Each structure stands twice: as structure tokens, then as C-alpha cells.
Amino acid sequence: GQNIDQPTEMTATEGAIVQINCTYQTSGFNGLFWYQQHAGEAPTFLSYNVLDGLEEKGRFSSFLSRSKGYSYLLLKELQMKDSASYLCAAMDSNYQLIWGAGTKLIIKP
Amino acid sequence: DVKVTQSSRYLVKRTGEKVFLECVQDMDHENMFWYRQDPGLGLRLIYFSYDVKMKEKGDIPEGYSVSREKKERFSLILESASTNQTSMYLCASTIGDSSGANVLTFGAGSRLTVL
Numbered sequence: 001g002q003n004i005d006q007p008t009e010m011t012a013t014e015g016a017i018v019q020i021n022c023t024y025q026t027s028g029f030n031g032l033f034w035y036q037q038h039a040g041e042a043p044t045f046l047s048y049n050v051l052d053g054l055e056e057k058g059r060f061s062s063f064l065s066r067s068k069g070y071s072y073l074l075l076k077e078l079q080m081k082d083s084a085s086y087l088c089a090a091m092d093s094n095y096q097l098i099w100g101a102g103t104k105l106i107i108k109p
Numbered sequence: 110d111v112k113v114t115q116s117s118r119y120l121v122k123r124t125g126e127k128v129f130l131e132c133v134q135d136m137d138h139e140n141m142f143w144y145r146q147d148p149g150l151g152l153r154l155i156y157f158s159y160d161v162k163m164k165e166k167g168d169i170p171e172g173y174s175v176s177r178e179k180k181e182r183f184s185l186i187l188e189s190a191s192t193n194q195t196s197m198y199l200c201a202s203t204i205g206d207s208s209g210a211n212v213l214t215f216g217a218g219s220r221l222t223v224l
Binding site: 004008033035040041042043044045048087089095096097098099100101102 | 153218
């Protein structure tokens with residue numbers, strides 16, 4: 001079967017760095033997405049990886065290892081506004097998205 | 110600013126009622142999707158549409174139907190609402206090319222409670 005695993009909840013301190021991991025098993029693979037969702041709001045796109053390696057976008061970076069079925073989202077210089085859920089989604093060979101349950105990130109001052 | 114607009118943010122309905130959830134996008138996107146989001150579960154695809162008047166079942170279509178009469182509008186219909194359909198419903202759209210990097214634009218969601 002197809003599935004995505006990510007931690008349910010993480011806590012970090014303002015100004016610190018946090019890494020949110022995601023492992024996936026899909027039938028074929030056409031890329032890995034990360035979305036951010038603040039409570040009561042729409043998910044918004046953060047990153048897309050299809051090749052191995054690290055993609056950096058400001059304070060946020062996303063890493064992919066296709067051979068290991070593994071990705072992580074790295075958030076640096078954490079701010080209180082980064083408190084949100086982070087959704088990992090893998091795209092299978094039919095271009096259908098398989099979604100993780102999301103990781104709720106709590107930032108403490 | 111591109112937008113996906115869901116007409117109702119909060120609805121409370123009774124068991125057996127017919128429920129319409131409306132979604133409109135202003136980006137001229139070909140593809141539109143309806144998901145439901147429940148605590149502890151990933152987003153689950155109910156239905157999607159690649160073109161006007163076309164619809165495809167997702168992972169959990171039972172108890173739902175959809176309508177896409179115009180490109181910009183995708184409606185989700187619960188013919189006879191049940192309590193297990195209490196959920197957050199998210200509409201999304203994306204352009205129609207076949208590349209993998211199709212970024213979804215989501216609406217703010219419609220929280221439905223069925224009593």
C-alpha cells in the first residue's frame with residue numbers, strides 16, 4: 001500500500017532550528033511536496049522536490065532522498081508565526097497525491 | 110492575488126439534509142479537487158475534475174457527488190448528510206499540465222457539522 005509517515009507534533013524554541021521528517025512509500029514517484037497550514041486556514045505551498053538533494057528558500061529548506069523514501073523540512077531562525085501544521089505529500093506514478101497526517105509545530109518563546 | 114473561494118466557512122446541517130458546498134477559482138485552472146480533512150488523518154480525496162462536465166472518483170467518493178458545469182466552479186453535494194460526514198472540506202485547484210510540479214491552491218475550507 002501507499003503511505004506517508006510524519007511526526008504528529010513537535011515543539012521548538014523561537015530562534016532555533018527544527019527538522020520535520022517525512023517517510024513515504026508510493027507506487028512510483030513524481031515528487032514530494034510540503035505545505036504549511038495555520039489553524040483554520042488553507043494549506044499553502046512551501047516546496048517541491050523531485051531530485052535528490054537540498055532545496056533552500058530563505059529560512060526554509062527541503063531535502064529529498066529518493067532511494068530512502070525520505071524527506072525533511074528544515075526551518076531556521078524560528079518565529080512565532082511558524083507555529084502551524086506542516087503537511088507532507090508524495091505524488092505517485094499516476095500523479096495522485098498521498099498525504100501525511102501533518103506535523104503540528106509549536107513554537108515557544 | 111489568485112484565489113479559491115469556498116462559499117461557506119461554517120455549516121450546521123441535520124442528518125438526511127442535502128448539502129451543497131460551492132467552490133470558485135479565478136485562475137482559469139483546469140483541475141479542481143475536493144478533499145476532506147479529519148484530525149489524525151491525511152487529506153483524503155473525494156472527487157476531482159480535469160475539465161468542465163468531467164469528474165473522477167477519488168479515494169472516498171461514497172456519499173458524495175460533484176458538479177462542474179463551468180470551468181471556474183466545482184460543487185460538492187452530499188445527497189443525504191450523515192454524522193460521519195462531519196468534517197473540514199477543502200477545495201483546491203491547479204493548472205492542467207502533466208508535470209509533477211502542479212502546485213495546489215486551496216480554499217480556506219468549509220467546516221461542516223452534521224447533527
